[in-house]
Amino acid sequence: MEDLGEKLSEGQKDEYDNGIGSGIGNSSGTGILNGKGKNQRSSFNDFVRKLFLILESEEYTSIISWSPDGKNFIVLDTNKFTTDILPKHFKHSNFASFVRQLNKYDFHKVKRNKNEAPEGIQNAWEFNHQYFRRHDEAGLDNIRRKPSSQKKILVDENSVIVRRLGTALGDDGSGGLDGHEEGMTAKMLLKDTVTRSKFNQVKRKVEDMESQVQYLTNENHNMKLDFQKIQSKYNMALESLLSTESFNSQLISNFQTLVDALMQQGLKIPVGISFQKPNAGAENKSQQQLNQIPDSSGSTPNTNIAGLPVHNTLPKQETGDMIPIDQQSVLRAGFHVLLVEDDSVCIQLCSKFLRKYGCSVEVVTDGLSAISTLEKQRFDLVLMDIVMPNLDGATATSIVRSFDNETPIIAMTGNIDDQDLVTYLQHGMNDILAKPFTKDDLHSMLIRYLKDRIPLSEQSQDSDNGAKSYAEERILKKPRI
Amino acid sequence: MSQATKLPEKVINWDILNEIVSMDEDDMGFSKSLLMQFFDQAMSTFDQIEQHIKTDKDLDQLGQLGHFLKGSSASLGLQRIAWVCERIQNYGQKRDGPAVSDENYIKLIQQSLELARTEFVSAKKELGEFYKTEF
Numbered sequence: 001m002e003d004l005g006e007k008l009s010e011g012q013k014d015e016y017d018n019g020i021g022s023g024i025g026n027s028s029g030t031g032i033l034n035g036k037g038k039n040q041r042s043s044f045n046d047f048v049r050k051l052f053l054i055l056e057s058e059e060y061t062s063i064i065s066w067s068p069d070g071k072n073f074i075v076l077d078t079n080k081f082t083t084d085i086l087p088k089h090f091k092h093s094n095f096a097s098f099v100r101q102l103n104k105y106d107f108h109k110v111k112r113n114k115n116e117a118p119e120g121i122q123n124a125w126e127f128n129h130q131y132f133r134r135h136d137e138a139g140l141d142n143i144r145r146k147p148s149s150q151k152k153i154l155v156d157e158n159s160v161i162v163r164r165l166g167t168a169l170g171d172d173g174s175g176g177l178d179g180h181e182e183g184m185t186a187k188m189l190l191k192d193t194v195t196r197s198k199f200n201q202v203k204r205k206v207e208d209m210e211s212q213v214q215y216l217t218n219e220n221h222n223m224k225l226d227f228q229k230i231q232s233k234y235n236m237a238l239e240s241l242l243s244t245e246s247f248n249s250q251l252i253s254n255f256q257t258l259v260d261a262l263m264q265q266g267l268k269i270p271v272g273i274s275f276q277k278p279n280a281g282a283e284n285k286s287q288q289q290l291n292q293i294p295d296s297s298g299s300t301p302n303t304n305i306a307g308l309p310v311h312n313t314l315p316k317q318e319t320g321d322m323i324p325i326d327q328q329s330v331l332r333a334g335f336h337v338l339l340v341e342d343d344s345v346c347i348q349l350c351s352k353f354l355r356k357y358g359c360s361v362e363v364v365t366d367g368l369s370a371i372s373t374l375e376k377q378r379f380d381l382v383l384m385d386i387v388m389p390n391l392d393g394a395t396a397t398s399i400v401r402s403f404d405n406e407t408p409i410i411a412m413t414g415n416i417d418d419q420d421l422v423t424y425l426q427h428g429m430n431d432i433l434a435k436p437f438t439k440d441d442l443h444s445m446l447i448r449y450l451k452d453r454i455p456l457s458e459q460s461q462d463s464d465n466g467a468k469s470y471a472e473e474r475i476l477k478k479p480r481i
Numbered sequence: 482m483s484q485a486t487k488l489p490e491k492v493i494n495w496d497i498l499n500e501i502v503s504m505d506e507d508d509m510g511f512s513k514s515l516l517m518q519f520f521d522q523a524m525s526t527f528d529q530i531e532q533h534i535k536t537d538k539d540l541d542q543l544g545q546l547g548h549f550l551k552g553s554s555a556s557l558g559l560q561r562i563a564w565v566c567e568r569i570q571n572y573g574q575k576r577d578g579p580a581v582s583d584e585n586y587i588k589l590i591q592q593s594l595e596l597a598r599t600e601f602v603s604a605k606k607e608l609g610e611f612y613k614t615e616f
Contacts, residue, residue: 267486267487342549343522343549343552343553344518344522344553345515345518345519345522345552345553345556345557346552346553346556348515348518349501349515349556349557350556352501352504352508352511356504385552387545387548387549414548414551414552414555414567415548435552435555435556436497436552436555436556436557436558436563437556438496438497438500439500
């Protein structure tokens with residue numbers, strides 16, 4: 001069967017369905033229908049019954065008639081059928097709609113070869129339904145709309161029915177329509193209910209999905225945050241790794257330079273220091289070297305590098321004159337420094353230097369006093385001798401670190417033995433200033449830990465975390481052995 | 482430091498001492514008073530070393546005294562004294578040196594102390610000339 005209805009537009013469908021609806025009650029074809037008076041019983045296939053009555057009346061045999069055997073009916077003249085019969089009995093003039101309606105009631109177009117067709121009906125349309133027979137009115141009860149096609153256009157029909165109901169009510173619906181209308185309403189309500197439960201189902205699903213999307217969005221957001229955190233940590237780790245690396249290579253080359261210089265002077269290289277692998281002894285030196293770099297001070301081995309304090313006779317670079325001016329510009333005045341030292345000469349010298357750089361100095365002479373002082377008061381920096389009475393500087397530092405992780409603590413020592421250096425750093429000291437140190441060595445250390453920082457005394461009450469976190473950052477970044 | 486390192490050629494490392502002397506600009510007599518203080522400190526430390534050698538032969542104590550004087554002498558640029566003090570420190574820790582017995586280390590410290598006193602006199606002389614005064 002050709003499904004001609006596929007070609008119909010929405011408007012045509014409406015027109016067609018309205019035609020059926022209104023045609024039931026007050027069509028001009030009621031004469032025929034009422035004449036037989038048998039249509040009340042089964043209103044579900046009025047279209048078919050109307051067609052049956054037209055055929056039985058044999059009013060238009062030249063246009064539409066039963067086939068000779070009475071099993072099929074034939075539209076002999078589609079043009080006249082469309083222009084005369086359709087408007088009169090079906091309130092429209094669309095042959096395609098008529099065919100589509102037949103299709104809905106499970107009529108089939110009978111295909112015949114042209115040769116096979118009886119004379120004069122080659123262009124006729126012949127339709128067949130197993131219960132649509134000549135004179136067989138009872139058989140009409142078996143003709144119903146196909147459920148499948150009904151399902152297919154469910155939404156369309158639903159909307160159409162709602163509109164029709166509105167029209168009927170507006171017309172103050174005739175009595176004859178009531179039963180039919182009720183049936184339609186029930187049908188409509190039934191469809192509506194199904195639709196609503198389905199709608200609710202879908203709604204629930206959508207709501208579920210929305211909450212899931214929300215959950216996933218949150219999850220995603222959290223993961224992004226975590227990822228960012230991890231990435232920043234990774235970057236930090238990478239940065240410190242890179243600085244350690246450059247640090248090490250610098251250290252090795254500097255060490256080599258130093259070794260060469262010593263060799264030239266005919267000095268034997270001390271046992272236990274090797275330049276092949278960066279070790280603790282080298283660490284100390286390269287840190288000093290690093291300190292010097294920002295000051296553009298010469299990196300030629302000078303007398304204060306790593307354990308050759310008094311023996312090295314290499315000429316010192318005469319850069320001391322310009323550097324302090326340069327350095328002074330970046331180091332603020334007013335830092336409060338705790339000097340932990342037991343030797344009076346060193347105390348005087350070191351505090352003299354510190355005051356020269358604008359620092360205020362408090363002096364204690366052993367590790368125990370250092371701890372108790374740091375418990376009571378905060379300092380911008382601590383310079384700590386190692387060998388002292390009562391408690392050595394390294395142990396004191398490890399105790400201080402149990403309550404203060406921020407204050408930079410710099411070891412001052414003449415002991416630059418590998419193992420000692422490792423011990424100092426493991427105890428939580430930030431850096432090592434090898435004794436004896438020059439004014440510039442000390443200044444480099446101050447720059448390294450106090451540059452860009454605001455003295456605690458100036459920070460006063462307003463909690464300036466910026467400076468602190470900077471300090472922490474510096475500590476974090478500091479390569480550890 | 483190791484046995485192999487040589488005694489510095491010059492008594493005083495003037496690079497270091499000059500830096501301290503330059504501090505006199507805003508504090509008259511600073512470097513001089515510091516040196517005076519050091520000489521007192523050195524004298525008493527030498528005496529303490531002497532005592533330990535004569536009495537308890539406590540290598541640990543001797544090493545610490547050596548370390549102590551090494552720090553102050555080095556920071557003043559008195560590099561030959563500092564060098565000797567370091568020897569004493571190392572002997573006290575039983576490092577550096579051919580000695581195998583404690584007694585040998587005590588002997589080495591004894592020798593170093595004599596050298597330190599000699600260097601002490603040399604330093605005083607050179608500084609006396611610089612400051613044009615008698616230490």
